[in-house]
Amino acid sequence: MKRYSVLELSENVFLVGVKDWNRKVFDALIPLPQETTYNSYLVIGKEKTALVDTVNPGFEKKLAEKISQVIELKSLDYIVMNHAEPDHAGAIPYLMERNKEALLITTEKGSSMAKTFYKVSEERIKTVKDGDIIELGGKTLKFIEAPWLHWPETMFTYLVENKILFPCDFFGAHTAFGFFDDEVEEILIFAKRYFGEIMMPFRNMGRKALEKLKDIKIEIIAPSHGPIYKNPERILGAYRKWIAGETKEKALVVYISMWNSTEEMIMTMVETLLSEKIEVDLYNISNSDIGDIAKDLVDSSAIVFGVPTVLGGMHPLAITPAYLVKVLRPPLKYGVVLSSYGWGGGAVKQALEILRPTKIELVGALEVKGPPSTDDHEKIVEMGKQLSNKIKGLS
């Protein structure tokens, strides 16, 4: 058996999860520029032991070997499933096969998912509700229901004596760098990116979860992706702002262009916004990372979408970002769509159809034939000034 370094992050609490240095994409959608981790935590009480969350399929053996460096796998009493998604629950069948006595702890909805996804039998599941506790002997696990963060069954686990919160995906970040928050320089950028990709659609549920955490003394936040926060206020403060939907005087500009006409329109808009002192984050879809766009959706007031017509509709590469603007439910207030076509339009109509169900107020849309004329540029400058005034709350 291999020997691994197993970090004791607090007295009798061990990090036994893994870093996945080879994972480049999550959910077949989100690029992972710094890869990710599947954090799993072993809590040793005087009488009982518990594992909080497991790891992605493919890492079961490594997890079992790490656990075995601290206790015999057969002596593990509980496996806490905060979340049923396979990146945290994928090793449950492997562990429960090798330890026939351990019980799975999860919420009622989690129980149903454990049976469906992992074929765990009813008698091996202990269902917990909000506020329930399990005593391990000098270590008390308290369960906090926190649904929809990120699936309907999710909960947090709080280790009372060590004041550690295990929130699984919530407060997570896809980066394999470092072990603690102060070791990763860009941690809040990665946490914000993760929030935009995963948590932003569930801001209401996040607000309720933060409310539940308000009166709990937390000294360490140990999520299941990315570094552990020894400075919990760092991520708590950021989440308060992101969940509240606090926006900056900032426009997110996302575009694609085939023969530079749409790009020319976009650049006129960008220069106008900058001259009006509006912060701009600019992404050319053909060479952008969708995770960066999600990150900047978290606190932008407005979106400017530039997309040419291809065969009567939007350029296909622009459809995914437009769809994400709709489903990620960012706190955007205003929008503009700019477009050029060769012989027949359609991109603006399709973009507006996608964005119609959102709460974004359309400040303007312009669709031009071929390259924009001087008159078109003037219209864009005017539209940019209107958008700036809206962002600044002047109109």
Ligand code: FEO
């Ligand atoms: Fe990291 Fe929703 O799983």
